[in-house]
Amino acid sequence: MAENVLRLEDVTMQFGGVVAVNGFSMEVNKNEIVALIGPNGAGKTTAFNCITSVYEPTNGRILLNNEVIAENHPQGKMKDLYKGENKGKYTKVVKFTPDRITRRGIARTFQNIRLFKALTVFDNVMIAKHMRAKQNIFTATFRLNAKEEKRMQEETMVLLKEQNLDLYKDHIASSLPYGLQRRLEIARALATEPSLLLLDEPAAGMNPQETQELADFIKQIREQYRITILLIEHHMDLVMQISERVYVLDFGKLISSGTPDEVQNDQKVIDAYLGVVEDAED
Amino acid sequence: MNKNNSSKITAAVLLILLFGLVIFLEQVIRPTDEWAMLLSCLRMGSVYALVAVSMNLLNGFTGLFSLGQAGFMLIGAYTYAIFSIPLDLKDSVYTFYDYSVKISFPEVLGNVFGGFGMITGVLVSIILAGIITAMAAFLIGLPVLRLRSDYLAIATLGFAEIIRAVFLWGRLGPVTNGSNPLRRFTRTSDFTMDVGNTTLTLGTTTIMIIAAACIFVIILLVNSSYGRVFKAIREDEIAAEAMGINLYKHKQLSFCISSFFTGVGGALLAIFMGTVMASNFMAAMTYEFLLIIVLGGIGSISGSVVGAMLFVFASQWWLRWLDSGIITLFGTRYILPNTIFRSGFRLVVFSVIIMCVVLFFRRGLMGDKELPYYWNKLKSRIMARKPKAGESNG
Numbered sequence: 001m002a003e004n005v006l007r008l009e010d011v012t013m014q015f016g017g018v019v020a021v022n023g024f025s026m027e028v029n030k031n032e033i034v035a036l037i038g039p040n041g042a043g044k045t046t047a048f049n050c051i052t053s054v055y056e057p058t059n060g061r062i063l064l065n066n067e068v069i070a071e072n073h074p075q076g077k078m079k080d081l082y083k084g085e086n087k088g089k090y091t092k093v094v095k096f097t098p099d100r101i102t103r104r105g106i107a108r109t110f111q112n113i114r115l116f117k118a119l120t121v122f123d124n125v126m127i128a129k130h131m132r133a134k135q136n137i138f139t140a141t142f143r144l145n146a147k148e149e150k151r152m153q154e155e156t157m158v159l160l161k162e163q164n165l166d167l168y169k170d171h172i173a174s175s176l177p178y179g180l181q182r183r184l185e186i187a188r189a190l191a192t193e194p195s196l197l198l199l200d201e202p203a204a205g206m207n208p209q210e211t212q213e214l215a216d217f218i219k220q221i222r223e224q225y226r227i228t229i230l231l232i233e234h235h236m237d238l239v240m241q242i243s244e245r246v247y248v249l250d251f252g253k254l255i256s257s258g259t260p261d262e263v264q265n266d267q268k269v270i271d272a273y274l275g276v277v278e279d280a281e282d
Numbered sequence: 283m284n285k286n287n288s289s290k291i292t293a294a295v296l297l298i299l300l301f302g303l304v305i306f307l308e309q310v311i312r313p314t315d316e317w318a319m320l321l322s323c324l325r326m327g328s329v330y331a332l333v334a335v336s337m338n339l340l341n342g343f344t345g346l347f348s349l350g351q352a353g354f355m356l357i358g359a360y361t362y363a364i365f366s367i368p369l370d371l372k373d374s375v376y377t378f379y380d381y382s383v384k385i386s387f388p389e390v391l392g393n394v395f396g397g398f399g400m401i402t403g404v405l406v407s408i409i410l411a412g413i414i415t416a417m418a419a420f421l422i423g424l425p426v427l428r429l430r431s432d433y434l435a436i437a438t439l440g441f442a443e444i445i446r447a448v449f450l451w452g453r454l455g456p457v458t459n460g461s462n463p464l465r466r467f468t469r470t471s472d473f474t475m476d477v478g479n480t481t482l483t484l485g486t487t488t489i490m491i492i493a494a495a496c497i498f499v500i501i502l503l504v505n506s507s508y509g510r511v512f513k514a515i516r517e518d519e520i521a522a523e524a525m526g527i528n529l530y531k532h533k534q535l536s537f538c539i540s541s542f543f544t545g546v547g548g549a550l551l552a553i554f555m556g557t558v559m560a561s562n563f564m565a566a567m568t569y570e571f572l573l574i575i576v577l578g579g580i581g582s583i584s585g586s587v588v589g590a591m592l593f594v595f596a597s598q599w600w601l602r603w604l605d606s607g608i609i610t611l612f613g614t615r616y617i618l619p620n621t622i623f624r625s626g627f628r629l630v631v632f633s634v635i636i637m638c639v640v641l642f643f644r645r646g647l648m649g650d651k652e653l654p655y656y657w658n659k660l661k662s663r664i665m666a667r668k669p670k671a672g673e674s675n676g
């Protein structure tokens with residue numbers, strides 16, 4: 001049986017009266033590429049934010065490598081306000097912070113790129129290496145960590161070379177063209193040495209050729225780093241080409257899941273989503 | 283690499299020359315000379331530079347806005363003073379109280395190891411001042427640094443006001459001397475060294491060296507992995523957290539280190555002022571440092587140093603004549619009409635100058651760049667000019 005890396009169980013995220021994600025369950029297995037699709041506002045980014053502990057789900061449970069990393073049930077004011085499903089199914093509360101999630105091996109990129117804008121390309125990646133370094137503030141200040149610092153620099157250069165960013169190493173991150181900024185964000189995420197990589201609309205704003213390159217690149221990093229990838233994407237051709245399984249969200253609810261072919265031919269998906277995209281693209 | 287090393291050597295040589303010059307000036311300038319103002323401004327300027335750089339570490343590099351500088355300096359100054367008054371002089375200082383701190387580090391170590399021991403004792407007191415200040419910061423940070431950044435400004439400003447009242451409180455008199463000043467601790471004029479049959483005065487040099495050493499440590503920190511993380515937090519907290527950075531831990535580190543050096547700055551202030559009184563550490567002092575880092579450039583360490591020196595020299599010395607109406611140019615004394623040249627006019631002119639600087643240098647004198655950057659720019663501009671001259675000849 002396939003090994004579960006990530007499992008969401010009945011995850012609900014309610015903001016005030018808005019239920020952004022509703023009773024959403026999904027599984028991601030080791031070394032898979034899984035896509036999460038759905039129209040705008042369907043709750044995909046919110047699901048990512050729950051997985052990475054940016055938000056605390058209102059109800060439900062999330063497991064990473066069979067360890068609970070988030071669990072909650074409606075409390076306080078939410079008890080009366082709660083409009084989601086599976087009320088009363090969960091009783092425990094488990095909370096993490098985003099940095100601890102990253103430490104446990106989930107790295108992510110953001111839908112609206114979040115680089116350290118005023119810093120160099122090189123420093124952007126170096127910062128991601130800080131978490132796994134053994135130095136402390138004393139050894140780092142007085143340069144007693146020279147060996148480790150050198151190793152971090154070398155690994156950073158390797159990552160930048162792989163992304164063809166080595167020529168830009170001293171450039172300020174915000175001065176890079178859009179496509180390169182996306183690549184830098186992926187390089188930075190990989191620098192945290194993740195086992196699961198979450199990509200939020202990595203092809204947004206890319207032309208067909210760039211999108212194709214990205215598809216090859218995602219497959220390549222999966223092999224090279226032996227990681228699992230969960231991506232949110234709007235480009236259907238990209239999703240169909242690289243993902244092994246697809247989950248479809250609409251208004252916060254899972255409406256379909258399966259292989260790309262199965263999903264593509266599901267009438268509910270066509271109604272809710274594919275029709276919209278094709279309209280938009282025509 | 284080579285280029286990097288050679289510029290480091292140049293910087294080191296320049297610094298040694300600078301300190302040599304200060305030592306020389308300190309021997310030839312008598313306290314009654316008009317030029318004694320130069321030494322006094324150098325002392326105050328270095329202390330202000332240190333505190334401004336510490337403030338910049340927090341505001342400019344970590345993006346945390348703290349307004350507690352006066353309060354932290356107060357703690358540093360008092361800690362230094364309390365632990366540096368010789369025991370036999372304590373009764374004459376604590377006239378209304380039975381003093382409770384029965385140790386003086388400069389005295390104890392000075393009795394055993396002589397002049398060298400005295401200096402070591404001073405350093406012990408200074409480091410203690412830094413540590414106690416950092417501990418105070420840690421306690422403030424404990425609740426506040428978990429919240430949004432804006433709360434830090436309010437909390438530290440409030441803390442600075444409260445701490446002043448606490449130090450003036452009669453109940454703490456045996457430690458703080460209540461509302462009476464602390465005096466007679468080791469101060470600038472005590473830093474002398476006998477060489478043969480002459481006595482070298484080294485007060486200004488000592489203060490400058492300690493301040494410079496602290497600034498050097500901050501520069502090392504800012505350029506280390508931790509410095510990069512501080513900048514990452516300034517740039518984008520959410521992204522920093524997604525990179526596995528524990529926001530609270532690193533903010534607390536930056537806050538405590540900044541406060542440590544602010545406390546050291548307070549101790550140095552005590553050394554050159556000679557007396558310490560809680561009521562002098564007003565919020566206005568904090569705004570002076572804020573002004574300095576904005577003037578010098580937020581995120582530029584050399585900017586803070588230059589800003590502090592300009593601020594101190596202008597406000598304490600160069601603009602003095604605006605208040606007194608007396609100006610000496612090439613040995614001739616001019617008396618200006620006292621209708622406008624009277625007490626307070628200096629501040630008016632000073633404010634106008636600062637407004638002009640802010641108008642013309644939106645991001646401060648140096649932006650977020652350091653001196654070597656401008657030096658290299660100047661060099662390359664000169665280099666670029668030479669071949670052009672050749673062209674026009676040919």
Ligand SMILES: Nc1ncnc2c1ncn2[C@@H]1O[C@H](COP(=O)(O)OP(=O)(O)O)[C@@H](O)[C@H]1O
Pocket residue numbers: 015018019020038039040041042043044045046047
């Ligand atoms: N922090 C928030 N506060 C309130 N509502 C939110 C918040 N984040 C997301 N939402 C709402 O949740 C819904 C889903 O948003 P999102 O997850 O960004 O959609 P998607 O990424 O699928 O386009 C939207 O209606 C959005 O307005």
Ligand SMILES: [Mg+2]
Pocket residue numbers: 044045046111
């Ligand atoms: Mg989204």
